[in-house]
Amino acid sequence: METNGSTDVLATDINQEYEVVYRKPSTLVDVAMHYCPGCAHSLVHKLIMEVVEEMDIQEQTIGVAPVGCSVFAYDYMDIDMQEAAHGRACAVATGIKRLMPEKYVFTYQGDGDLAAIGIGETLHAINRGENILIVFMNNAVYGMTSGQMAPTTLPGMWSTTTPGGRDVSFYGQPIRVSELIAQLPGSFYVTRQVVNSSNGVRKTKKALQNAFRYLQMNKGTCMVEIIGNCPSNWKMTPVECSDFIDEQMIKAFPVGDIKVPKL
Amino acid sequence: METNGSTDVLATDINQEYEVVYRKPSTLVDVAMHYCPGCAHSLVHKLIMEVVEEMDIQEQTIGVAPVGCSVFAYDYMDIDMQEAAHGRACAVATGIKRLMPEKYVFTYQGDGDLAAIGIGETLHAINRGENILIVFMNNAVYGMTSGQMAPTTLPGMWSTTTPGGRDVSFYGQPIRVSELIAQLPGSFYVTRQVVNSSNGVRKTKKALQNAFRYLQMNKGTCMVEIIGNCPSNWKMTPVECSDFIDEQMIKAFPVGDIKVPKL
């Protein structure tokens, strides 16, 4: 690994004098990810893999990748995975989980995948109370296909298919998936988080840890919605995206727990 | 028309001495309907056609029939209609309404059609706030295909695909469509009614009248959910069905307005 850092310290004595307080999880494949600079997908991949490593459940975990920029998730997460058809991750996960009830099964989906074409499979899986975790990356845009409107695109927000900004009188309001599915008795734990700051990252990881633990209880579906960014299609720098999230996104998508089990 | 009635009165003097206080609407085609004896579908067809007649909007109204027992609705409603693919009535209605914004467009759908295979199209149409009326016949079963479980089948309720009764730990709770979609800003008027008594029929008709009037305002989607029966698949007489609705169905599906516009 080619690295830099203060040169006066050798790796060896580093390990004597210093202790590692953060390192990339071993469950994250050591390759460069294809995501654009600053893309939240890579960050969330990392967090999920940290939890899998810490809980030591690599062998018990099966992931389902969507069609979206994170379609390649299986190239980065060092666990068994399936790549589902666009929008069908929850159906695929149902097929896996029903046959292997003892495993941890999660889907990783974008907003177009989960909330547009896949809303039916998502709702029904949750209504059945499938004991799966849905990691929902809400970046308010179709990333992979280069910037079309998503069901979560903000009112007035530009996209390649809403050149004048999203007109709610034509396309309606952005769908708040988490609030909607929290209505369903089948959902067990529903939370919305951000990852545009170290604190946000801490909370998001905690949410993911909770979710994986709840899966052990087989009490219903867990959803962790993450407000992500899409520098390339928002036409902003990653840092600008972080501000946009604080200033715009979380107004439409309030951050925090939406449904927490009383244990 | 072959009829009976007290024979001492001739049709002629009837019309002198008496006045008609109820007659089948002229907008309902004068043929025998294929529905089973006592089936609520026929009753609701009648009510819709009464409203269309009374509002004199036959020429402005286009209906969309589902795939389900009411697939033949176009044989009975004397208006222009389209027969949609299973579950897609709301998409079809969107196609019609967007091209003819000045028309009254309604869909007529069963619970399997609307809430199972069609939940995606339904939710998105409502979220867009399509100015259509959705008449939702909830009879808690797949009638046409002879009695399989519907998303609205009650817990423990028998169906050909839940021979031991619906197991909520396996299939989850029945979906309360009206409550769910009332969450969406795009819905304008949402109400649930019954037709198992003359009073229920009066209220249901009123709801349908309201809905058609609201359509004129182009403020969003109206849904009139009707708790119907299915004598053939519930394996009950129509009269027994009426009791079952009062005793069981309305517990799971409370009757009344769920979302009323403040005008």
Next chain:
Amino acid sequence: MLEELIVAGFGGQGVLSMGMTLAYAGMVEGKEISWMPSYGPEMRGGTANCITILSSNKISSPILSSFDTAIVLNQPSMDKFAPRVKPGGLVLYESGTILQPTSRTDIDVIGISATAEAIKMKSPKIMNMIILGAYLHLKPVVAIESILEALKKVLPEKYHHMLPLNEQALLRGEELVNSELREGVMLVC
């Protein structure tokens, strides 16, 4: 041995189960069998029918255009299927419901007032068994015992107490035919 039979009538008249019972009986006797129902939105009224074939040899087509026997329980079925009976064949019908039987003279045409009889016996549902009894008396393609055997399979456990009633019905059908014949109906062959 080869019997190509169609049973036709209204939905609720037990048309399909009559054919099915016969098919089971055929199986009991080790015959080759095929039972082909018309299916569709029967539930919503309309007519039902089934083609039942009993044979000592392998059966090719389960679908036929002409029949050795037609058992018809309502007028539409009479009008539709009587013409399709092979010359020398048999049409057995419910005479309470069917007012115009076929006018063909090259086949046997026999009516039984099974519905009335069934009501007399206080269980309208067994109308079809009365007809079946009549049919088997005219054409003993399987033994009554085999039918009783078959009924055990066709009827759900909880209805097995009805078996005796069904047997009576079968015999009643037999008698009705006899009286009909006594009243001088001529069998063509």
Next chain:
Amino acid sequence: MLEELIVAGFGGQGVLSMGMTLAYAGMVEGKEISWMPSYGPEMRGGTANCITILSSNKISSPILSSFDTAIVLNQPSMDKFAPRVKPGGLVLYESGTILQPTSRTDIDVIGISATAEAIKMKSPKIMNMIILGAYLHLKPVVAIESILEALKKVLPEKYHHMLPLNEQALLRGEELVNSELREGVMLVC
């Protein structure tokens, strides 16, 4: 007249727009043209290229396996496309980014440090125009005027104030080639 050209490099290097500008210029001059981009998840890094064909006759295949000219802006593209240049053809490359040009001797291989030059000119984005200028000096397949004409179409209105800058860049490219040639690069033909 027929020029079969490929332009290849990293995503952000303006590869596609260079080819497109050339195509527009060709249209301005009434030539037959075809512009075929490689597409895909460029957005997520990776390389981009486009085949641009200018011809006085109708163009058959927009897809080619060998080229008269390859303009390459990164090493992978050099490695991939230099071998596909027809003997006697031209490879023009960005010498700041590409350290190992092809070793072929049967073609002209000319490097231009356009990136450095662009930075000097305080607008890295016009690197591709410098290259284009160099190319047109070596192969005047269209007139500079036509390019400027074309840029009006390619550039959105709001960037039209950049036209002069682009013109400078084109000329700068020309000069760079000349100096290169002065430094004794031999043209094969």
Next chain:
Amino acid sequence: MTEIKLMKGNEALAEAAIQAGCDAYFGYPITPQSEVLEYLAREMPKHGRVVMQAESEVASINMVYGAAGAGFRTMTSSSSPGISLMQEGISYIAGAELPCLIVNVNRAGPGLGTIQPGQGDYFQSTKGGGHGDYRMIVLAPASVQEMADHVYLGFDLADKYRNPVLMLSDGAIGQMMEKVEFRPYKRPEVDKSSWATTGKPKTRSRNYITSLHILPEKMEEHNLKLEEKYRRMREEEVRFEEMNTEDAEYLFVAYGLCARICQKAMDIARSKGLRVGLLRPITLFPYPYQRVSELADKVKLMLSVELNSGQMVEDVRLGVNGKTKVEFFGRLGGMMPTPESIVHHLETLILSKNGN
């Protein structure tokens, strides 16, 4: 000896699935095959297997994807419109090379059509109704017994080739009752550990299921691998049945229910002195082109009889390749050709032919 049962085709299919060790069934009701789901809903749980009514056919096929991808014996069934909805999923399953069994109890289309039997989905089944170059082995049962037998065969072939297998039945065979015998079945050993997503132990690299190969070079490699598989199927899996072909001057070609009707038509024709034979393809893909070609050298005329407007007849022509006359006879919309009508059609063809 195993017990002989009298069963509907759909029920025999369902029972066979259980006996074949099917781990999971995902399906959505549709006439004329809802009995499959209903039968399994009653019986599967007793065997601790998974049976689920999905919210749609799209969900069904993708649940199958998930379960099959995890290495389980999985199936779904539907009828024409439902199968159309599965086309994307089927293409994915073929692309990801997942073994599973898909049953189409064909009804008459297009559109909602009617619920009566049809064979209008022949092209969709054999040439690929989904996108891209893929093939499924297509089995065409012609009896209730085969409705059962083809389930075992189908599952085994699916595992052998890591490929979806389609059973193309029709409403009549699904609804009719015949005797059926469930012979003892020995399930071949197959090791799926190299690809099934069962959870990654330290001891092996991760397994993943995908149909995506973004680089054309890689995608073509994958396609060629699939093509090689399909070539092997063409070589090893062609199945057909023939009757009276030794001396046949005229040949009926028909599959499924139509073959049964043609058999009777053949008997009638022979009783009239016409030397008629019957070729019944059992696998529609791979198609018995070879055998068709051989027979083309012997017979004066081939008559393809189908419940559609003429689909399999194209494969017959491809097999014959001009060597003899090929004609078509069919009924549509759920109507059935009677044996007599088939014979009659043949006779008129013979006359007109001699006319020439």
Next chain:
Amino acid sequence: MTEIKLMKGNEALAEAAIQAGCDAYFGYPITPQSEVLEYLAREMPKHGRVVMQAESEVASINMVYGAAGAGFRTMTSSSSPGISLMQEGISYIAGAELPCLIVNVNRAGPGLGTIQPGQGDYFQSTKGGGHGDYRMIVLAPASVQEMADHVYLGFDLADKYRNPVLMLSDGAIGQMMEKVEFRPYKRPEVDKSSWATTGKPKTRSRNYITSLHILPEKMEEHNLKLEEKYRRMREEEVRFEEMNTEDAEYLFVAYGLCARICQKAMDIARSKGLRVGLLRPITLFPYPYQRVSELADKVKLMLSVELNSGQMVEDVRLGVNGKTKVEFFGRLGGMMPTPESIVHHLETLILSKNGN
């Protein structure tokens, strides 16, 4: 004279839709054709037309059903996986006889495959990927100009036959730029009042759109009506282009992008002294069987060149019917055959043939 523009195929298609008076477009993004939706999202509203991004391809095609059923000029576009999802809807549209334009910018499959160009959806497009017996007129543009021209043609044919028309393009033609000219277009008068659901005035009986005919007798009637329509298409709508066929000893058969590549291959081959011609089917349904058959009498060999594993070649064989040798050459997975490779393949075939 009309202005000549330089445009991407997808944009030319979109612009032509506007000029053809398309009332409504419903679609869902997918590479390599999202430009169509994006272009129309910018331009359609200016003309007071309806353009909507649907929630899925299933929704898109059913919105098309509704709008077309109301008598409006309606279209959708997608690429392979999305088109697979539309199969049920397409079958409904064909069954209900609704005129509309569907565009498939074909990419390589199966499954998610890759976004690079392909022709793997030939069977799906021409033989019916959906269920039941139905046909669409299938147009195969080979240039940006035709991407525009076929839109006018497609809409007009759809109205003429009350039938869906499919444009089968591919990613390369969709993404490439060429000159395109939008010639003045005169829209033929069509009266849809006898069936379009525009609201029932007292003066006529109600119109309804359906593909359901529950009685087999009625359904068969409907099917026969459709078949008659398809027969007329076969008679009147066959379109193709040919080059150098007068003296050709060898014939390339190719459509779309492949035809362009073959044209260059033909030139190379001729420069080598090989008398090669090219037949480019423009309508894939109806297919130019007749012309293929005529040419089969003249040439020694036909080579079908496709971006798939060999699909159209079956139609070539059906046309040739054994009269001459038919071979296939193709690339897969988004890879493109180079003109040189095609010539090379032809040469080896000629050698091996002379070998025999």
Next chain:
Amino acid sequence: MEENTTTVAPKQRKVKGKVEIDIQKCKACELCTVECKEQALKLGDSLNIKGYRYIIADNERCTGCVNCALVCPDAVITVWRTNVKKQKVNVTPEDVREQLKGNIVGSL
């Protein structure tokens, strides 16, 4: 049944009603008989062409309350009434359009 009827004898009533049954379309579901407080409706013994025992009305008992007609799924009941003026029940399209101009109307 006759016994346990609690309705006053027809003659005393101010409002008289009559119903007419389109017997060939009646499906004998009996929803109307349950609704009729006056026990004016009962299933007959003879069958219609569809094979259903259609409804027989005893118009001496009918008050014209229209409840039966409202719940009849197959719309086979037509109802007449005397003295309609006093308490108008029938609604013509015109009335409704009238009312619709104002606020929401209840159905009869």
Next chain:
Amino acid sequence: MEENTTTVAPKQRKVKGKVEIDIQKCKACELCTVECKEQALKLGDSLNIKGYRYIIADNERCTGCVNCALVCPDAVITVWRTNVKKQKVNVTPEDVREQLKGNIVGSL
């Protein structure tokens, strides 16, 4: 940049930190630089093989707070720290499994 730094000189600090950047995987998104309160990180001028100006660390300023590593999307930052005992930050799988037995744990 050096000027407006408000951090105390490294020597005085109790806790010292170090970071290591996997430069070839760095994409120059600069999310880390924003997070680093100590201004220990900044974009360099040289490019990595992907053509990105990768991050340079000034470990004299680093406190090992790991914030940069947390927000780094591409997980290219490794962080060390002295005196870890006092305020344990690193979480080994063991620790977590331990904690998981109890109630929900927060991440570091």
